[in-house]
Amino acid sequence: MINKLSGWNDTIVAVATAPGIGAIAVVRLSGERSFEIVNELFPSKDLLELASHTMHVGVLKEGNSAIDEVVISLFKGPRSFTGEDTIEISCHGSPYVQQRIIEACVSKGARLARAGEFTQRAFLNGKMDLTQAEAVADIIASNTRASQRTALNNIRGGFSDQLKEMRDQLIQFAALIELELDFAAEDVEFADRTKFYDFISRLNASTRQLLQSFQLGNVIKNGVSVAIIGKPNAGKSTLLNSLLNEDRAIVSEIAGTTRDTIEEIMNINGILFRLIDTAGIRTHSIDVIENIGIEKSLQKMGSADIVLYIFDVHTETNETLQEQVSIFNKASIQYILTGNKADGDDLYHPTFNTQTGISFISARDNKGIEELKEILFKKTVQAEPESENTIITNARHYEALQQVQQSLDDIKNGLDNALPGDLLALDIRRCLYYLGEITGEITNEDKLDYIFSKFCIGK
Amino acid sequence: MINKLSGWNDTIVAVATAPGIGAIAVVRLSGERSFEIVNELFPSKDLLELASHTMHVGVLKEGNSAIDEVVISLFKGPRSFTGEDTIEISCHGSPYVQQRIIEACVSKGARLARAGEFTQRAFLNGKMDLTQAEAVADIIASNTRASQRTALNNIRGGFSDQLKEMRDQLIQFAALIELELDFAAEDVEFADRTKFYDFISRLNASTRQLLQSFQLGNVIKNGVSVAIIGKPNAGKSTLLNSLLNEDRAIVSEIAGTTRDTIEEIMNINGILFRLIDTAGIRTHSIDVIENIGIEKSLQKMGSADIVLYIFDVHTETNETLQEQVSIFNKASIQYILTGNKADGDDLYHPTFNTQTGISFISARDNKGIEELKEILFKKTVQAEPESENTIITNARHYEALQQVQQSLDDIKNGLDNALPGDLLALDIRRCLYYLGEITGEITNEDKLDYIFSKFCIGK
Secondary structure, three states: OOOOOOOOOOOEEEEOOOOOOOOEEEEEEEOOOHHHHHHHHOOOOOHHHOOOOEEEEEEEEEOOEEEEEEEEEEEOOOOOOOOOOEEEEEEEOOHHHHHHHHHHHHHOOOEEOOOOHHHHHHHHOOOOOHHHHHHHHHHHHOOOHHHHHHHHHHHOOHHHHHHHHHHHHHHHHHHHHHHHHHOHHHOOOOOOHHHHHHHHHHHHHHHHHHHHHHHHHHHHHHOEEEEEEEOOOOOHHHHHHHHHHHHHHHHHHOOOOOHHHHHHEEEEOOEEEEEEOOOOOOOOOOOHHHHHHHHHHHHHHHOOOEEEEEEEOOOOOHHHHHHHHHHHHHOOOOEEEEEEOOEOOOOEOHHHOOOOOEEEOEOOOOEOHHHHHHHHHHHHOOOOOOOOOOOOOOHHHHHHHHHHHHHHHHHHHHHHOOOOHHHHHHHHHHHHHHHHHHHOOOOOHHHHHHHHHOOOOOO | OOOOOOOOOOOEEEEOOOOOOOOEEEEEEEOOOHHHHHHHHOOOOOHHHOOOOEEEEEEEEEOOEEEEEEEEEEEOOOOOOOOOOEEEEEEEOOHHHHHHHHHHHHHOOOEEOOOOHHHHHHHHOOOOOHHHHHHHHHHHHOOOHHHHHHHHHHHOOHHHHHHHHHHHHHHHHHHHHHHHHHOHHHOOOOOOHHHHHHHHHHHHHHHHHHHHHHHHHHHHHHOEEEEEEEOOOOOHHHHHHHHHHHHHHHHHHOOOOOHHHHHHEEEEOOEEEEEEOOOOOOOOOOEHHHHHHHHHHHHHHHOOOEEEEEEEOOOOOHHHHHHHHHHHHHOOOOEEEEEEOOEOOOOEOHHHOOOOOEEEOEOOOOEOHHHHHHHHHHHHOOOOOOOOOOOOOOHHHHHHHHHHHHHHHHHHHHHHOOOOHHHHHHHHHHHHHHHHHHHOOOOOHHHHHHHHHOOOOOO
16 A cells, blocks of 8 residues: 555655744654654754653754754654654744745655645554544534544544444454355355344344434534525615624634635534525625626525525515526525514514415524524434434445445345355445445555545645 | 733733644643643643643643644743743644634633734843844744844844843943042042053944945845846847746745745845836836936836846946936946847947946856856845854844944044043943844834834744
8 A cells, every 4th residue: 555655765854833933833743753854953952862741942943043943842753743753843934934944854865745745644553543534634624613623533533433343343243254154065154144134124224324424423523604696776785784794703703714715605503505696695786686697696595505696575475486486496406585674572464474485584583583493493404413423424434334234235135135155245245345445445546645645735 | 020910920822833834733822820721721631730841642622612623832931932831832824723722712711912022022121132033023024044044043042142241241341430430539540441442442443344334134034136137139038037936946946935926036145136127027128218218117117125227238338328327326226237238258348348346147048147147146135145144134133233333433532532430331231232223132122113013923
């Protein structure tokens, strides 16, 4: 597996903290020459003599030229993130200083790390399996309680453990069945078929549960995109403000998460809802149907997970509303109908009282907004994000699990039809293969490179 | 001094790394409760039992809810940046995770740090003087070799030492002269006036040198702004490209330094030259004189340190060039005249051969560009940025040093006119006051707050 990973023995270096200016920044090295390289740049102490997990203050120098006053943190392999000798250099957070430190390390023999290479090394050195490595990228990208929780659970091996258990039990049965093949002439059954059948059924149920969690996992990881559309003066901007105002403080506290689009993200029960700016919701009114034509509007709506159609209860007729609904249905677009400018505390309006599934609001008076959020949440997030169960968030895992389930179905059919052991063994091997692919026990280099290339540099 | 600094005994917390997503981020706490607070969030070890300058891996938890797997770095006061007990929490670089850690620390009793508060505490705890503290902000903002070098020299006490020496010697003389006052009736002279005069002259010379270094210091710290102007088709964009192309690789390596304006910064001998986009140099042609009128164009040019006037040697006449020059002179604008589209290897053009001070180039053929850069450098940077001398980069220091020089002149005059000791002593005290103000030995709280408020949060 390793032969194709060129530079595997190199000592790698990268800035590990976010780009830009901060009070401090951290440059990280990993590889067998880490200590040697930094030692040449750090004259005040002999790092080779010092204990792991200790920190040392001093001046980093390239020849006679001082680069910065830094704190050097030492991690001796295998007691490090990568499993290799690792050094973290904590410097002043100037991009120029960071760059000079990187250059100095490179001049002493380090190589710039590829994206994800630190985590890839951790995986290759057996510090974590592939699902844990992938969860490292997920936790870095996490932006809600639910996504952080799911990723951390996976880093800590929640999903890995479940897969490992499935795999271990399956291997036992596979061994017994393959043993039967050696004694084929004697027609013995070492593997208890009834027990095996029960086991496969249980496995099938867990796999199905994991597969079902993917919808939730996807929502947790990527959020839900919502297009707010409606005729001019239906109250789109007012609604947007009502939806966001309650949440803005929370969102804006998470510095740097969203930059330009910060106003258009809201958090409902730990799930991010992205209010898609199909044509600049905040500044222009989107008169989807009238201005840009049905076709184009559908295209834009199609890119959203759900469309929130807002109308003015005083000007919309039951007829025009039905037309709108049939457009949504024809295009298989999930939608919520929102009657705005409803009056009174009960937000009731006679024209639409027979119409079911309309949420009445008064965006101006901030009425019915919480209920609308709840509806939005229930329609798009079909399970409890706080559940203790393992949640699949990764499309690669989902696809492999689909193959696992297919194999399990085949095994079950085989058992139903009393298939001979050698054919059963083939299906079991296929099932094991896909389970192993998820954790990285079975993999190929191209896939590995692809997985880690999606990481950021420095991780 | 400390009474006005409310919250001085609080334990403070902030993200110390740059905002945004990185592989890792560092949250820093400082104050007497740091260990106690983090200990409550880190169940796997008792931090109070552990040695300073060690690191510990574990899960940070708030109650039963895991926040992240982190590395905890312990610095026991006074062996820390601030001089107080300090903890750095190295976490996964998700802004959400950073935020949760901050919130958890706050819930246990920490307070969000004000801008510059860590460094302010370092100053107040005597870990550094004010010039060193200010240099911390400077090194974080440094973006060239020269600015990093100057700031690091100041952090390491280069300037402080020089000031301290000046101050110590002055104090000796002040003491002797004040002693004379006690024996005023006896008309003795403890302080050797000739020696003192020599000393004051030397002090005056060093102060003058420091003051003179400010022009260079300012250029090192803030760069030089250059406006490229010229008639349409004079070759402004081509020149801009020629100037930048050579340098782009270097600039773009410094990740995150400039973002939007990255194409318009070049580095000549370690000094940043900012090519001012008076009207979108890259996209539009700026026909300053014809399009926006002389007045407005002068206003824009006035904001630049130097104007680079580029003209086409084939279409410009000596007459129009003289007109242009007289506009610059009248407005006291520093300028460089650049004759573009000059042909041949010697870039000679007969029309202007009598005109001195024109640099001929061929922007298209990339000829004469290096020479032009050298001229730009020499005209704006009037000293060697690699000099070993202390360089003043801070306007506050410059103003105080001007006062120091004024006092030294007064002392000198006093000696020349054989002023009585009590009057001399007053001038010496004034000089000592301003020297002390630079290092922060003499200061007031408002000024301190102002100085540190310009720092970033987390430093």
